[in-house]
Amino acid sequence: MKSPTTLFTRLQRLVPAHVKPKFTSGEELIKWNQEQGRQRSESIVRENRAMRMQRVMGRSGIRELHMNCSFDNYRVENEGQQRALALARQYASEFEGNIASFVFSGKPGTGKNHLAAAIGNDLILRGKSVLIVTVADLMSNMKGTFSGTSDTTEERLLHDLSTVDLLVIDEIGMQTESRYEKVIINQIVDRRSSSKRPTGMLSNLDHAGMNQLLGERVMDRMRLGNSLWVRFDWESYRSRVRGDEY
Ligand SMILES: Nc1ncnc2c1ncn2[C@@H]1O[C@H](COP(=O)(O)OP(=O)(O)OP(=O)(O)O)[C@@H](O)[C@H]1O
Known part of the structure; x- marks a missing residue:
């Protein structure tokens, strides 16, 4: 040589x-x-992660409307927003090696998805795998594995959902309560917490509502470590969104 x-x-x-x-x-x-x-x-690691997300849910980690959401383009006009922004930013910066999960709960259009996507976008840039998925999408993908034509199994999908670095489950409480839904969310949160992986939850329900819907067992796991519960209780921002701001 x-x-x-x-x-x-x-x-x-x-x-x-x-x-x-x-x-x-x-x-x-x-x-x-x-x-x-x-x-x-x-x-290559980043590409593999994106392809894996594509395989898990048929798309990459974050939906189009939220792809450009960042901490910097979240507008602060009241104390609640200021606190939510600071906590989300801190959560992202302390993510490495942290088992803490987060719950963003409150009124529609207040930026729960925006800040969850800002956390996700920040982590993706640091090479982490992130998936933000609605309960409805989650369930239809799970049910899809039952059809004979599916190229994945229920167990494989559960495994993939349980091993992304950050999984955010959106629209908790929007569906009519089903036992299968509870079992699946329970299994995912259980697997993730026992392998020290955090989960984010976005919901219009309050603490009592989420406890009632998902059960004490799931919500107790969501409290592992220095977990975060942020209330979003100001007016919706949606009527001000034009679609071309970021
Ligand atoms: N403070 C803010 N600054 C800038 N954009 C915002 C702010 N709050 C919300 N938005 C924008 O408003 C739209 C709705 O916000 P988002 O999707 O985060 O709401 P949400 O709280 O998740 O609502 P829902 O509970 O209905 O799902 C998004 O396009 C988001 O980027």
């Missing part, structure tokens, strides 16, 4: 005079090569 210096000297001869190389010695060439390899493998 050629030494880095010999290789560098040979490369120098081949490179046209006007081209400025990214390295000026054999050692720098090796470093540059290693850095390129690291960047490539990071991008």
Whole structure:
């Protein structure tokens, strides 16, 4: 095998005079090569994560309306919004190695999805896998696995949902209560908490309503660690959304 210096000297001869190389010695060439390899493998990890999300729910982690939601474009006009924004930002920054889950509960259109997506977008940029899914989507995907034509099984889907770095379940309490729904949410939260993976929940229900709907067992698991419960109780922002702001 050629030494880095010999290789560098040979490369120098081949490179046209006007081209400025990214390295000026054999050692720098090796470093540059290693850095390129690291960047490539990071991008493969990101691509694999996105493909996995695509496989789990037929789409990547975050829906179109919320793809550009960030902490910076969440407008603060009252104390509640200020607190919610600060807590969401802190949750994202302390995510690494944290088992704490979060619940954003309150009125429609107040930014629960916006801030959950901001957390998700921030984590995706840091190489984490994130899925935000409504209970309805979750159930139709679960039920889809029963058909003979499905290329995944109920167990496989449960496994995938239980192993993404952050799973956010949206619209809890929107459906008519079904026993199957409760069992599935219970299993997912149970598997995730026992493998130290946090779950986010978004709901219009309050504490008592969520306890009643999902049961004490699930809600107790949601309280593991330094968990977060944020009330969104101001007026809806929806009438002000034009669709082209971010
Ligand atoms: N403070 C805010 N600043 C900027 N945009 C906001 C703010 N609050 C909400 N929005 C925008 O308003 C729309 C509705 O917000 P979002 O989807 O987060 O509501 P939600 O609380 O999840 O509602 P629901 O309970 O009905 O699902 C989104 O497009 C979101 O980006």
